[in-house]
Amino acid sequence: MLTYSDNPPAYEFVAAQTSSGSAKPIAQQTRQSPLTALPVMSVHGRPAPTMQPTTVYHYHNLQTGDHLASLLPPDHPEMVCLQQGSHDTQTKFGILGLLAAVLWFPLGVGLCLLDRRVVCKRCGLLIDDGVCG
Numbered sequence: 001m002l003t004y005s006d007n008p009p010a011y012e013f014v015a016a017q018t019s020s021g022s023a024k025p026i027a028q029q030t031r032q033s034p035l036t037a038l039p040v041m042s043v044h045g046r047p048a049p050t051m052q053p054t055t056v057y058h059y060h061n062l063q064t065g066d067h068l069a070s071l072l073p074p075d076h077p078e079m080v081c082l083q084q085g086s087h088d089t090q091t092k093f094g095i096l097g098l099l100a101a102v103l104w105f106p107l108g109v110g111l112c113l114l115d116r117r118v119v120c121k122r123c124g125l126l127i128d129d130g131v132c133g
Contacts, residue, residue: 077123087120089127
């Protein structure tokens with residue numbers, strides 16, 4: 001039996017020893033030149049689709065000097081709200097708030113204000129969902 005003091009033997013050495021019975025290492029294979037880049041092929045040999053370059057829009061706030069990079073174009077509703085600095089809000093009151101306002105008049109009005117949903121009409125952003133939402 002062979003003993004190894006520092007490192008375990010190489011796999012090729014052990015594989016050659018067990019297959020032929022003698023302890024001789026396998027000749028090392030010659031290294032090939034680096035692989036050349038082939039075009040990426042998809043399933044069925046068709047070329048893979050390539051990604052189109054993404055358009056990034058840059059916005060600059062003249063008042064504060066802030067810079068904003070966005071994927072949304074300037075005419076997108078969310079960007080219109082951002083450029084104007086405010087949302088065009090629409091408030092809807094929930095049925096529970098309306099019932100509370102009718103049944104418990106002075107206190108019910110406060111409950112009605114808690115049960116409201118505020119949404120931007122332009123971009124659809126939910127600004128306030130209320131307590132019951």
